[in-house]
């Protein structure tokens with residue numbers, strides 16, 4: 001779909017434009033599901049497990065049912081349904097066993113929230129507490145309790161490989177070349193293990209839905225979901241309903257970040273509504289529930305062993321990723337799969353052996369989160385590159401440049417990189433230049449002297465392709481109104497990322513209309529919008545952008561056909577501008593778009609044509625499934641490459657540090673709207689700093705989540721901004737991207753943490769292996785104390801780090817069943 | 818209990834349960850849904866409104882405490898269909914993404930500019946630190962505040978660069 005247009009010919013693409021839904025948001029008029037109320041609406045609350053793992057002996061709901069105003073009470077035993085995105089492993093409410101702290105065991109719908117809460121308090125649950133498996137490395141031990149003893153019996157999507165009789169719902173493998181030979185030829189072998197805990201997405205609007213299950217199985221769902229068609233799909237799979245019975249409506253969404261990509265509260269509310277006679281039932285998660293009832297991002301332990309040749313070329317990598325899924329497989333199995341073809345980074349590596357495990361534990365479960373695993377594994381990978389450079393005595397920038405993918409390189413899955421794949425080196429150079437990498441400026445030297453703190457500069461690269469099925473598809477419908485304005489219907493939801501505005505710019509550019517004649521729908525409705533797979537994976541700009549261009553072309557083709565008859569000209573002799581269609585060599589022979597919009601009527605009353613409705617369908621092309629044993633295949637629609645440069649100032653006495661500057665560069669192919677690209681870049685970067693600096697789940701030794709609130713789980717505020725931020729776009733056109741564009745929604749969050757870690761290491765020599773990088777971690781690392789993490793136990797031992805006995809051995813000898 | 822207060826200049830009188838927060842009263846009883854709940858615990862600022870000329874987290878105020886008060890919400894900022902200067906600056910600078918924090922943020926900025934007509938960047942950061950935004954990374958919000966306070970030259974530096 002690359003349009004070979006000079007930037008000067010483009011009127012709207014590449015230029016600033018206000019957000020199409022901006023006014024509604026600044027006035028408070030924009031409606032979110034949390035704002036909605038329907039006549040007769042009931043309010044739901046859930047009873048949650050106080051234990052990480054326990055058998056449910058007895059649930060007594062009689063007192064709750066007797067409370068005035070309670071219209072429905074449900075427990076798991078009544079619900080004979082299974083839910084799951086890829087591995088169908090979840091009950092709507094826990095049945096015999098609870099698998100994580102905060103899991104729902106009963107639901108209530110009542111006239112008011114107060115009554116529903118009181119009813120939940122009246123529900124009595126007797127548990128037999130069972131030993132929980134909390135550390136995902138422990139879950140691999142032969143004697144570990146099984147979180148899902150029935151794993152072998154669950155339905156699953158065949159691209160995954162559940163290991164029956166273990167805690168492993170998926171194992172993805174990749175083999176390229178001969179890794180042993182690569183290590184044998186290596187001059188240096190560097191091996192480390194990197195870790196990070198679970199974190200929460202923290203959309204400012206928590207998950208919320210309203211569901212009504214009407215007579216005749218007509219189900220209406222209003223949800224803060226990112227992907228209305230996925231909610232409909234999974235809902236109908238679980239309840240065995242035809243898709244045309246279930247309608248999912250998504251208005252404005254108060255942030256998603258992947259946490260709202262799947263199906264969440266909808267099935268429970270549907271069951272409550274059905275039991276309450278079809279009344280609409282609403283539930284909005286509290287902030288605490290957002291942390292423990294709803295999913296989080298998986299923790300990761302990443303073990304990397306790299307062989308490097310005498311000249312500094314990477315010859316072999318043995319990569320083992322242990323993903324902590326928590327209690328349910330949800331997206332974690334697909335994060336694992338995505339990591340299996342991406343976790344070597346944007347580097348040319350001839351020999352690779354990769355094993356990526358998804359591991360069940362008794363903790364809140366992991367799901368998609370901006371970056372889809374890349375934030376987590378790039379922490380390890382880009383710290384590792386830094387450590388290798390140090391070991392072999394090469395500058396880290398030079399070492400990265402030497403090993404980056406370039407045209408002609410073969411990725412680890414066997415894809416050949418071309419001139420059009422994007423330019424990781426240019427991104428890295430731009431980031432390095434923006435921070436004056438490799439030296440301190442006179443001002444920085446003076447600052448060091450003045451403050452007594454050390455300034456360090458670090459870099460990190462990144463890449464990501466959309467993690468999606470090879471056949472991912474979408475569609476767009478463009479309808480002309482009688483005044484020549486148009487409506488663009490697409491199901492890509494607007495969750496803040498700015499897609500609606502970008503699509504409006506693309507459509508207006510293609511139609512040659514001013515922007516204000518194009519409206520892109522904000523509220524999505526599965527009964528009205530054409531199909532879209534999901535709003536995830538940074539795939540919106542390419543898929544929906546291309547579909548929108550094709551729909552515009554289709555509309556114009558119809559308009560030209562009618563105009564050709566009216567103007568008595570051949571369609572090839574016609575051209576158009578914003579006003580209408582004209583004969584190229586007779587500009588006065590023109591017919592306006594309003595005249596053509598719903599069909600043309602001749603003066604005698606005869607009519608031709610009909611309403612102008614363009615349809616565009618786009619499907620990812622040329623992708624293939626990955627071989628289950630070797631991981632070889634073509635998984636990537638496109639790669640967006642990027643890099644961050646960070647300047648940090650560290651107090652070596654205390655470990656406290658400050659981020660002075662972050663410079664980020666991304667090869668976006670083509671900027672559609674510079675303000676939106678910059679907004680994504682900065683927003684993602686700050687979210688990445690949150691992950692880098694402070695965010696993470698902390699559990700006690702029994703698996704109780706200790707910090708499910710903003711008091712104990714800080715997210716960045718305006719005070720946490722770096723002193724200086726620079727955002728740079730590289731534009732290597734993507735041949736099949738709309739106007740050459742590729743996605744950049746997730747990428748800014750990736751690799752912020754390792755760039756910061758590398759800067760801190762440069763300033764202090766601290767070898768940091770665990771993210772987030774708390775001040776005390778820096779202090780400990782500076783003082784060469786053993787790095788600790790207390791993300792599970794209340795005593796500072798044990799962790800998401802592996803058993804010390806296996807920590808320094810080869811990944812091949814990990815204690816696996 | 819009976820509560821009578823004015824919101825954006827209009828008077829409302831309702832019977833309300835004593836545990837009802839001002840936030841729920843505004844949203845659920847009066848339909849001013851521009852104030853949002855992000856935490857319900859006084860930490861995120863999404864529920865910010867003016868109460869007798871001062872910003873408060875309305876999730877931490879009981880409706881009955883606001884009896885006899887003047888409340889100003891985000892819905893009261895645009896007059897006769899045109900955005901307030903702060904709203905227009907937010908729109909112009911893309912200081913809005915999902916929009917969930919925006920109402921509270923705009924009101925906190927209004928309060929800041931009442932106190933300090935030309936705030937420095939550190940003063941702006943301090944002024945909005947009680948309002949969480951998970952989407953924007955705050956930078957474009959700061960630029961909008963610089964612009965609307967007549968410091969557009971400092972705001973203008975915030976551009977996407979090309980390599």
Ligand code: FES
Pocket residue numbers: 853854855856857858859860861862863864865874875876877
């Ligand atoms: S909802 Fe009031 S401060 Fe968060």
Ligand code: FES
Pocket residue numbers: 204254255496912913914915916917918919949950951952953
């Ligand atoms: S714009 Fe989404 S939270 Fe601020």
